[in-house]
Amino acid sequence: MKKYKGYLIDLDGTMYKGTERIEEAGHFVDYLVRNEIPYLFVTNNSSQTPKQVAKKLNEFQIQASEDRVFTTSQATANYIAQKKDQATVYMIGEEGLREAIQTSGHHLVDENPDFVVVGIDRDISYEKYAKACIAVRNGAAFISTNADIAIPTERGLLPGNGALTSVIAVSTNTAPVFIGKPEKIIVEQALEVLGVAKEDTLMVGDNYDTDIMAGMNCGIDTLLVHTGVTTKELLKQYNSQPTYTIDSLSDYLKHIN
Amino acid sequence: MKKYKGYLIDLDGTMYKGTERIEEAGHFVDYLVRNEIPYLFVTNNSSQTPKQVAKKLNEFQIQASEDRVFTTSQATANYIAQKKDQATVYMIGEEGLREAIQTSGHHLVDENPDFVVVGIDRDISYEKYAKACIAVRNGAAFISTNADIAIPTERGLLPGNGALTSVIAVSTNTAPVFIGKPEKIIVEQALEVLGVAKEDTLMVGDNYDTDIMAGMNCGIDTLLVHTGVTTKELLKQYNSQPTYTIDSLSDYLKHIN
Incomplete structure (x- = not known):
């Protein structure tokens, strides 16, 4: 498995599941922090501020500060700024x-x-x-x-x-x-904030139709984790497959270490 | 021009125009009343009761009582009753x-x-x-x-x-x-209330896409009056033409008298 220099990471289904903790998700983020690898949580939820999102992640024992959160609202505001x-x-x-x-x-x-x-x-x-x-x-x-x-x-x-x-x-x-996933606009905006080149960035998510499609639409590598929406069974229906597919983020850590 | 035994009549653009009176419309309805020809005002406006609609028509000096009004809300309620x-x-x-x-x-x-x-x-x-x-x-x-x-x-x-x-x-x-125009459901329900056979009923309206289409979809004759939405210019774009087309309802009275 290739080592990436930056990560764009989905939230619900990837970092937690509704109100439920996903323990491996916390370990994965700990690994990124320990190794000083840049990452951004990228969410289609427009209703919350980055601060509110970071607080929620902290409650699930995931390391996050508001500058690690990139919402579709921020992507929208940045997109508008590019136009006017x-x-x-x-x-x-x-x-x-x-x-x-x-x-x-x-x-x-x-x-x-x-x-x-x-x-x-x-x-x-x-x-x-x-x-x-x-x-x-x-x-x-x-x-x-x-x-x-x-x-x-x-x-x-x-x-x-x-x-x-x-x-x-x-x-x-x-x-x-x-603007949001699966559109490439949010990924392009997120890459700019992340400051890592496209080819060195991995998009991580549980939902083929939003997370994985967004990565594909932007031309970056993708990792589908089966902890949320897209099951193995559902994934079979798609022609284009993610770059990587895993059962949980602890499997990913095993592969890259 | 064929003489019809019953009429289904549109409101806005046909009987009045927004807040504006259409004088010929009143004369047309007077003719129907005088000759005891059954008619129903058929409207896609679901918000008002038949009583409110009749009151509005009266304010435009058009003869109407609530039992002459058939709204898409009534058509909807009748449709549901047929199902359950x-x-x-x-x-x-x-x-x-x-x-x-x-x-x-x-x-x-x-x-x-x-x-x-x-x-x-x-x-x-x-x-x-x-x-x-x-x-x-x-x-x-x-x-x-x-x-x-x-x-x-x-x-x-x-x-x-x-x-x-x-x-x-x-x-x-x-x-x-x-349920509403251009669907045939409202016309079928209105015909039932009107109590006149399909082949003896004329659908009168100003809007090709709703009134005329509704008549056509239900297989009844149609009269397009150019006092509202569909102008002569717009009408040229359609392949299927209304049974009759007139500039105002006073022209219609001239034709049938």
Whole structure:
């Protein structure tokens, strides 16, 4: 197995499973820290700030500080900054998205924005949708943090941001630019923050359709770990296979040591 | 021009235009009343009750009582009754839909419904979407009053029910049964209420994509009146033409008298 100089690492299903700890995940991160290998946790969750995500990881006994977390909200804010400095943004979303947009120097506005950005918003309303539709019809660029159709919760699968985004897409007949995994945009942004070359970076995740596809779409090597969504059985259905496939992250440590 | 024994008549663009009166529309309805020809106003608007719709028509000096109004909410409630008597329904929608469902003897419930029904709801929330998604995933039949993607308002085009419905469709990967125009379901239900045979009924409307298509889908004759959405220019783009096309309903009265 090749030794990598940097890692992009998924969270749910890879570092923990819902409310459940994955012990091997902690050991894997300990190894990275011990060997001073750069890593970033890359998540499609737009609702939380990096600080909140790091705190959650710490509760699962995984070493993480907020500068090790890269959310799709940050990727979105960086993507906007590449298009326009100090852009005006009409946002549907929660704290993580708001903080990322404001930290990047953009301005949140209610009318005539340069960009309409949609992230998961558990306080969604018709008025928010109305404002977004009017802005997109008036020519604002339409961006969505991620296309996930559902969120696993204790109650079952609840609507994800891709589903919420569809109201504006359908009403205005305009396809958004999605930022999160499996899109390559978030991986490109994460690589820039990580500061490691593409060919020396490994994308680690449990979900073929998001994590592995994102790595593939960006042309970086991928490691699928069977601790979450994509089982061995499910993996057989795909033509393109990940660079590596393992049962748990402790197997990976055995291989590289 | 053939004389018809019954009429199904669209509202906005045909009987009035937004907040504007269409004078000829009133004369046309006067003719129907005078000659005791059965008619029904058929609308995709699920939010209002027949009484509210009739009141609005009266304000435009058009003869209408609530039993002359047939909304997509009523069509939806009747459709459900054909599938199951006294069904349990989880509803997203406004007063018109609520009244129609309850009047038809169905029971509104929050959990484990037989049907999930979605109509325009200016008080939409994430929690409403969550309940709908859980129910559809648990096997509830998924119905939407209409597929209109936008509603014209003074502020511009705001999200229509087809757009709101897409959240549940996308999240659960389940296509709803749409009831309203251009679907034939609403026309079939309206014909039943009208009590006139298909071949003796004329569908009158201004919108090719909803009114005329609904008539065609149900196999009844159609009259397109150029007082609303579909202009002469737009009409040229369609292969199948309406049975009749006129500039205003006073032209129609001239033809049949």
